[in-house]
Amino acid sequence: MSSKDEKNLAQVLEKISSMDEPRRSAMRRVHDVVLAAAPTLKPRIWYGMPAYAKSASTPALITLRNDERMNLALTEKAPFRAAGGVDGELMPAAWYFDSVDAATEQRIAEIVRSVVG
Incomplete structure (x- = not known):
C-alpha cells in the first residue's frame, strides 16, 4: 500500500470514527464489507x-x-445498468439503511462487486 493510500485510508477511518454511535459502528461495518467485497x-x-x-x-x-x-451510493462514474422489470429504465444508485445486519452486509457486498466487475 502506498503512502498516499495509507493517508487516504486514515482519513476515511478518521471520518467514520468522528460519527456518533450507533452510526459509527454501522459505517465501520459497511466500510469493512466494501473492502472485503472489493479489496482492490x-x-x-x-x-x-x-x-x-x-x-x-x-x-x-x-x-x-x-x-x-x-x-x-454509487457515483455517476460507476457502471450503471437499468434495473428492468417493474423498475424499467430506472437505475438503482443509492441504498438507505438504519442498521447493518447479515442480510444487509450480503446485499452491500453484491452491490460493490457489481460495480467493480
Missing part, C-alpha cells in the same frame, strides 16, 4: 464523505453518506 478499491474522502475508487487518482465509484439517514 482504494478508500478516500470524496466531497467530505468516505468513498472508494479504483485508484487514488480516479473518481470515486461508491460513497458512504451520513446525513439524516445513512446510505451507500
Whole structure:
C-alpha cells in the first residue's frame, strides 16, 4: 500500500470514527464489507464523505453518506445498468439503511462487486 493510500485510508477511518454511535459502528461495518467485497478499491474522502475508487487518482465509484439517514451510493462514474422489470429504465444508485445486519452486509457486498466487475 502506498503512502498516499495509507493517508487516504486514515482519513476515511478518521471520518467514520468522528460519527456518533450507533452510526459509527454501522459505517465501520459497511466500510469493512466494501473492502472485503472489493479489496482492490482504494478508500478516500470524496466531497467530505468516505468513498472508494479504483485508484487514488480516479473518481470515486461508491460513497458512504451520513446525513439524516445513512446510505451507500454509487457515483455517476460507476457502471450503471437499468434495473428492468417493474423498475424499467430506472437505475438503482443509492441504498438507505438504519442498521447493518447479515442480510444487509450480503446485499452491500453484491452491490460493490457489481460495480467493480
